[in-house]
Structure formats: structure tokens, C-alpha cells
Amino acid sequence: MAENKKHLSALRLGWVMWFVLLILSAYIVPYVFMGNLPKMSGPFLFWTLFALVAIISTIRVTNYWRD
Amino acid sequence: MPASWVYTAIVIYIIIGFAVAYSSRGTMTRSVSDFFLANRTIGGFVGALTYSATTYSAFMMVGLAGLVYKGGVGALGFELIYLAGLVLATFFGPRFWLVSKKFNYVSPNEMLADRYDNKWIAILFTIASIIFLIPYSAVQLMGVGYLIEGISKGAIPFIIGVSIATIMAVAWAWIAGMRSVAWTDSLQALIMIIASTLVLLYIVYGAMGGFNSFFNTLEALNPQELTVPGPGFFKFSTFLGLTIPWFFFCISNPQVSQRLFISKSIKSLKGMICGFLIFGFIYTLISVLWGFSAKVIAPGLQNADMATPTLLGSQYVPPVLALIVMVGITAAAISTLDSIMLTLSSMLARDFYRNLNPSASEESELLIGKFVIPIIAVLAFLFAIQKPGLIAVLSVASSLGLMVVVPTIFGAFFWRRATAAGSITSFLVGSFVALYMQINNLTIGGYGPAIWTLLITIIVFVVVSLVTTPPEEKAEVFLGYLEKELRHKNVL
Numbered sequence: 001m002a003e004n005k006k007h008l009s010a011l012r013l014g015w016v017m018w019f020v021l022l023i024l025s026a027y028i029v030p031y032v033f034m035g036n037l038p039k040m041s042g043p044f045l046f047w048t049l050f051a052l053v054a055i056i057s058t059i060r061v062t063n064y065w066r067d
Numbered sequence: 068m069p070a071s072w073v074y075t076a077i078v079i080y081i082i083i084g085f086a087v088a089y090s091s092r093g094t095m096t097r098s099v100s101d102f103f104l105a106n107r108t109i110g111g112f113v114g115a116l117t118y119s120a121t122t123y124s125a126f127m128m129v130g131l132a133g134l135v136y137k138g139g140v141g142a143l144g145f146e147l148i149y150l151a152g153l154v155l156a157t158f159f160g161p162r163f164w165l166v167s168k169k170f171n172y173v174s175p176n177e178m179l180a181d182r183y184d185n186k187w188i189a190i191l192f193t194i195a196s197i198i199f200l201i202p203y204s205a206v207q208l209m210g211v212g213y214l215i216e217g218i219s220k221g222a223i224p225f226i227i228g229v230s231i232a233t234i235m236a237v238a239w240a241w242i243a244g245m246r247s248v249a250w251t252d253s254l255q256a257l258i259m260i261i262a263s264t265l266v267l268l269y270i271v272y273g274a275m276g277g278f279n280s281f282f283n284t285l286e287a288l289n290p291q292e293l294t295v296p297g298p299g300f301f302k303f304s305t306f307l308g309l310t311i312p313w314f315f316f317c318i319s320n321p322q323v324s325q326r327l328f329i330s331k332s333i334k335s336l337k338g339m340i341c342g343f344l345i346f347g348f349i350y351t352l353i354s355v356l357w358g359f360s361a362k363v364i365a366p367g368l369q370n371a372d373m374a375t376p377t378l379l380g381s382q383y384v385p386p387v388l389a390l391i392v393m394v395g396i397t398a399a400a401i402s403t404l405d406s407i408m409l410t411l412s413s414m415l416a417r418d419f420y421r422n423l424n425p426s427a428s429e430e431s432e433l434l435i436g437k438f439v440i441p442i443i444a445v446l447a448f449l450f451a452i453q454k455p456g457l458i459a460v461l462s463v464a465s466s467l468g469l470m471v472v473v474p475t476i477f478g479a480f481f482w483r484r485a486t487a488a489g490s491i492t493s494f495l496v497g498s499f500v501a502l503y504m505q506i507n508n509l510t511i512g513g514y515g516p517a518i519w520t521l522l523i524t525i526i527v528f529v530v531v532s533l534v535t536t537p538p539e540e541k542a543e544v545f546l547g548y549l550e551k552e553l554r555h556k557n558v559l
Contacts (some may be wrong), residue, residue, distance in 0.1 A: 008553070008557070011399060012559040014160075026144065026147070026148050027148075030144060031296075037293075037294060038294045043139075044140050047143050048143075050435070051348055054150070055156060055344045058153060059307070065333050065334075065337055065558055066556055067333050067556070
């Protein structure tokens with residue numbers, strides 16, 4: 001039981017850190033690195049990919065759940 | 068477009084909606100939990116659609132498209148960061164669902180009041196929800212009124228459109244409570260996504276020669292729109308100020324967080340969250356591309372909010388398709404509106420009436436809940452027909468004002484030391500800061516109220532909690548149960 005608790009806590013910490021980095025990238029990358037990229041492959045593509053990664057990550061976390 | 072066409076489209080939509088609402092009654096019982104939460108029996112697919120229809124209002128195809136028209140690609144970042152805020156639901160969703168089922172909570176405020184062992188949390192948060200969500204509801208009504216007036220070229224007056232939307236929302240919330248709201252929401256979510264997809268494809272392929280040509284034209288004619296800060300609207304401080312309150316939307320807005328109570332199982336909850344993410348991603352891209360297409364086809368509009376009505380009235384959109392889109396936008400507004408009404412009525416019945424009359428019977432609580440639905444509707448209606456300027460300020464402030472409950476929600480689930488005094492003080496101080504800065508248009512260090520409200524609310528919550536006594540027994544019952552269940556269900 002204690003092992004399971006430790007494992008879940010470590011997993012939670014890992015995923016929280018991943019989500020924090022992901023969200024921060026949505027602010028930093030378009031504003032800092034894409035100021036001179038006036039194309040559909042600029043912020044438009046970045047934010048679209050960011051959302052896809054966030055969705056896939058969220059689905060992955062919900063896959064741990066069991067009834 | 069002839070008014071008779073518009074009326075015909077609305078009547079068809081109403082008939083189908085009523086048929087769905089009535090057929091949803093099924094095995095309905097006369098309990099509070101059944102009326103407000105469908106007895107926690109909603110499956111993943113309907114859950115995802117009702118969550119989507121409640122969250123996405125007329126703002127998407129009108130307001131967001133206008134924001135793209137005005138500020139360019141930054142609007143996409145704003146809306147997708149909001150969508151990414153659903154990562155919070157992976158941590159809070161199962162926790163909300165488990166405790167609501169165990170302790171029979173009906174409203175999110177009731178849950179917080181019980182966790183902190185203080186009924187004033189529920190009463191105060193309910194008052195705040197009414198103050199912020201009634202103007203937000205009125206904006207939905209105004210959206211329908213303006214849209215129907217515009218598409219009929221004034222033949223159907225503003226007040227008729229507002230009246231139709233008000234009556235529909237009340238009826239669909241009243242017929243079977245959450246059951247009729249969830250099922251009509253599902254119908255409306257499908258109408259929203261089908262109508263918007265059809266019109267976007269028609270205009271991209273019919274007027275612009277396909278997506279490749281559309282994107283090339285956009286890059287050639289409006290390169291500034293594809294960067295941030297772009298034309299200037301989306302300065303970093305503006306972007307941050309808009310995204311912070313909306314990132315927390317899924318836990319701070321009660322009409323959405325109450326949806327986390329209604330699933331019949333963890334599997335259904337997972338279906339709701341994942342289904343909504345896919346719906347939201349598609350609907351956001353459609354709304355943003357629709358805004359960009361308006362920029363290409365109808366440049367130079369003085370009022371960006373007129374982008375959608377202008378495009379719908381243009382030669383590029385056939386009248387029948389414009390009618391379908393009008394019904395889609397009306398559906399988006401009504402599905403948000405009836406959910407807000409139902410949630411506010413559950414809060415008034417449970418958090419207000421029941422807290423002030425602890426010996427009240429379940430029948431009287433249900434009666435009060437049903438009685439206040441039309442009252443809330445009339446208040447929103449009266450706000451809407453005034454068309455005041457303040458309504459826009461309150462509507463924008465709604466997500467900001469509701470954000471002040473975020474530290475209280477985090478504390479409830481992740482900090483045993485959190486106290487009711489910390490919650491109430493941070494709520495009052497945060498609300499004052501948010502409203503004062505918003506109404507006076509104040510910035511500090513170049514940043515608006517969102518970042519300062521969040522920081523001050525967190526600091527006050529932590530400091531006051533540390534110097535006051537936590538409800539240890541309640542925390543033990545609440546969090547002790549959760550820890551055991553979360554381990555059992557393998558929830559992070």
C-alpha cells in the first residue's frame with residue numbers, strides 16, 4: 001500500500017511538472033521566439049501543436065484511472 | 068432575408084428541442100439530486116456534449132471570430148490555453164466526483180462549505196456567482212437578439228429574439244432539470260459543430276479556392292495577423308490578463324464544475340473530459356479560421372464584432388446556410404444560458420435556502436429551486452433589454468471575479484492547514500481588488516487585474532490560514548476518504 005502511495009505521488013509530481021512546462025511554453029515560445037515569423041507555420045502551428053500535446057497528455061493521465 | 072424564413076428555422080429548432088427535452092424525462096424521480104444532477108447517471112458521450120455546449124457560448128462564432136479579426140493569431144493562443152486548462156480537470160475531476168457522490172453534494176459551493184466547516188462560504192460564493200453570472204447570461208441573450216435582428220434586417224426586433232431565447236432556456240431547464248438540459252445540450256452541441264463546419268468549408272472552398280490558397284492569401288495580405296503581438300491588440304500583458312482567469316475556468320465557474328458531479332462512473336467522467344477536449348479543439352480551430360476568413364473577405368470593418376454577421380449576410384454564404392449558422396449560434400447561447408440558470412437555482416436552493424433553513428424538507432428545497440429558475444431568467448432578460456455599457460464590464464469581469472475561489476478550491480483538496488477564515492478573507496479581498504481594478508481600468512507595472520488578483524488572493528489565503536485554526540476533523544473525514552479512494556481508483 002505504501003509503495004503504491006509513493007508511486008502515485010511520484011507520478012503526480014512528474015505530470016504536474018510536465019504540465020507546468022507545457023503551459024509556460026505556450027506563453028514563452030510565440031512571444032520570445034516567433035516575433036518575426038508571420039506565417040501559418042509560426043504561432044498558429046505552434047499553438048495548434050501545443051493544444052494537441054496537452055490533449056494527448058490529458059488523455060494519458062486519465063488512462064491511469066480505473067472504476 | 069425574409070422574417071418568415073428566420074421564424075421557420077427557429078420553430079423547427081424549438082420543436083426538435085422540445086421533443087428531446089420531453090423524451091429525456093425517462094425514469095425521473097422527485098429528488099433534488101435527480102433534478103439538479105440527473106441522479107449522477109450521465110454517460111461519457113452525453114457528458115462530453117453537455118460540457119461542451121455549456122462551456123462554448125455564442126462567444127465562439129461571434130466574439131472569438133471578432134477577436135481574431137481585431138487581434139490576429141493571439142486569439143487562437145488565448146482560446147487554446149483555456150482548453151489546456153482542462154489539465155486541471157484530470158486532478159480535480161475525480162476528486163469532485165468522488166466527494167460529491169460520497170457526501171451527496173449538489174453544488175460546488177456546498178462541497179467547499181462542508182470541507183471548511185463553514186456555511187458562510189456557500190452563501191458568499193453563491194452571491195458572487197449570481198452577481199457575475201447573471202450579466203454573463205444577459206450577454207448571451209443580447210447575442211441572440213442582435214443576431215436575429217441582424218439576419219432578418221430588422222424585421223424581427225431585438226426584444227423578440229431575446230424573449231425567444233429566454234423562454235427556451237427556462238423551458239429546457241424546467242422540463243426535467245439536468246436531464247433535459249444535458250440532452251438538449253447534446254443536440255445543440257451537434258448543431259453548433261455541424262453548422263460551423265459546413266459554413267467554414269463552404270466559404271473556404273467556395274470563395275477562396277481551398278485551404279492552401281486561403282493560407283497563402285492570409286500570409287500575403289495580412290502577415291502581421293499571424294504573429295504576436297500582431298496588429299498590437301495582443302500585447303503580452305493583455306494576453307496574460309485574458310488567459311489567466313480562463314485557464315481556471317473549469318474549476319472556478321460553477322455551471323462547469325457542477326458537470327463534474329453528474330457522471331455515472333469514473334469511466335464516464337474520463338469520457339466527458341476527453342470528449343470535450345476533442346470537441347473544443349475542433350470548434351476553436353473552426354471559429355478562428357472563420358475569423359481569419361472574414362479578415363480576407365471583408366477587410367476594414369470598424370467593429371470587429373460585426374465580422375460574423377457581415378460574412379453571413381455576404382454573397383458568399385447562401386441564405387439557407389446562414390440560417391443554419393444562426394440556429395447554431397442561438398443553440399450555443401441557449402445551451403450556456405439554461406445550464407447557468409440550473410446551476411444558480413441549485414445554489415440558491417441548497418446553499419442559500421437550505422443553509423438558512425436547515426430543517427427544510429427536500430420537497431420544499433426542490434420547489435424553491437424550480438421557482439427561482441424563471442426569476443433568474445427574468446433578471447437576465449431585464450439586464451439584456453437595457454443594453455447597458457456596464458454589462459460588458461461585468462461580463463468580462465465574470466471569469467476574473469470567479470477566479471478568486473481558486474485558492475479555496477486548491478486548499479480544499481491539497482492543504483489540510485487551509486481554513487474557512489483564509490477562504491472567506493481571500494475571497495473578499497480578491498473580489499474587491501478584481502472589481503476595483505477592472506472598473507477603474509487600473510494597471511500595476513503594466514499588468515491588469517488578473518495577475519494581481521490571483522497573487523493577492525493566494526497570499527491572503529495562505530497567510531490567514533496559517534494564523535487561524537483549521538477544521539481538523541472535517542479535513543480528516545474529507546481528505547481521509549479521498550486518499551483511500553484515489554489510491555483504489557489509481558487517480559493521480
